[in-house]
Amino acid sequence: PEESPTDEYNFQGNNSMMQNDRISGYSPDLKVVRFVKAKSIGLLLTGGNDVGIFVSGVQEGSPAETQGIQEGNQILQVNEKPFQNLTREDAVQYLMELLPGEEVTFHVQNKQDIYKKMVKSNLGDSFYIRTHFDFEKDTPSALSFTRGEVFHVVDTIYRGKLGSWLALRIGKELQELDKGIIPNQSR
Numbered sequence: 001p002e003e004s005p006t007d008e009y010n011f012q013g014n015n016s017m018m019q020n021d022r023i024s025g026y027s028p029d030l031k032v033v034r035f036v037k038a039k040s041i042g043l044l045l046t047g048g049n050d051v052g053i054f055v056s057g058v059q060e061g062s063p064a065e066t067q068g069i070q071e072g073n074q075i076l077q078v079n080e081k082p083f084q085n086l087t088r089e090d091a092v093q094y095l096m097e098l099l100p101g102e103e104v105t106f107h108v109q110n111k112q113d114i115y116k117k118m119v120k121s122n123l124g125d126s127f128y129i130r131t132h133f134d135f136e137k138d139t140p141s142a143l144s145f146t147r148g149e150v151f152h153v154v155d156t157i158y159r160g161k162l163g164s165w166l167a168l169r170i171g172k173e174l175q176e177l178d179k180g181i182i183p184n185q186s187r
Contacts, residue, residue, distance in 0.1 A: 030076075033106045035063035041095045041104070043069065048088040048125030048156065051118050054111070069108055072115040077107040087125045089156035089165075089184065125156045128170070135183065143169060143180035151182060 042062025047054040055073045058065045075083045075091070079098075083091055098104060118124070130150050137144040145151075155166035163184050169177040 030107065030109050031068065031073075033064075033067045033069055033108060035067050035104060037098050037100055037102050037104050038063060039100050041098070043095070045075070045088055045091055045095075046124065047074075047118060048123075049085050050126035051114075051123045052111075053083045053086060053088065053091045054115050054118065055108070056119075064106075069106065070110065072110060072112040073108040074111045074114070075106060075108055077105075079105050087127070087156040089125075089162060092157060092162065125153055127153050129153060129167075131182075137180075139181070141181050143167070143178065143182050145169070145182065152176070153182075156184065 040059070040062075042059035042064045043055050044057035045053055046056035053075045055069055055071055055075065057071060058069055077083055078094065081094060086094075128150060131145050131147055134146050135144060150170040151167040152170055153165050153167045158164040158166040158181055164181050165184050166179070167182045168179045171177045
């Protein structure tokens with residue numbers, strides 16, 4: 001006899017619930033995880049708009065850990081916000097803006113194989129920008145630039161610092177000229 005797909009619910013802790021759904025287009029290991037945000041979400045993120053947003057660390061004892069979020073999970077959605085095509089910086093800022101005490105719903109999928117390949121190849125963010133202002137570098141690893149230059153941004157939270165983008169300057173012949181840190185648009 002054929003088994004019908006069912007939803008599994010595991011109640012853990014105060015008002016927390018984990019649900020494994022079979023949703024069209026996703027493998028059966030998709031988890032919907034709900035918990036109340038503490039002071040922080042308790043997650044470290046890696047990846048970016050080029051490969052997806054992945055969990056690279058989970059704070060011990062956090063609600064995220066208690067509810068089963070693990071390193072190597074890809075975050076597909078948080079509350080009503082899809083995480084596909086988000087930069088790592090945008091994903092981190094979204095999670096930081098959630099208020100403590102707010103119920104948070106994560107849609108995650110275990111993708112250890114893709115996560116390991118991504119970490120090994122150092123992939124994450126990838127997009128091009130044209131500068132709209134001049135900037136004089138303020139550290140040795142930074143790049144100075146003038147209005148109108150083109151950069152390929154490859155990390156939007158370089159070395160864990162919000163506002164610091166790792167980028168490659170693109171020349172007139174579309175070649176990569178030099179690599180360094182540039183400020184994001186809000187810095």
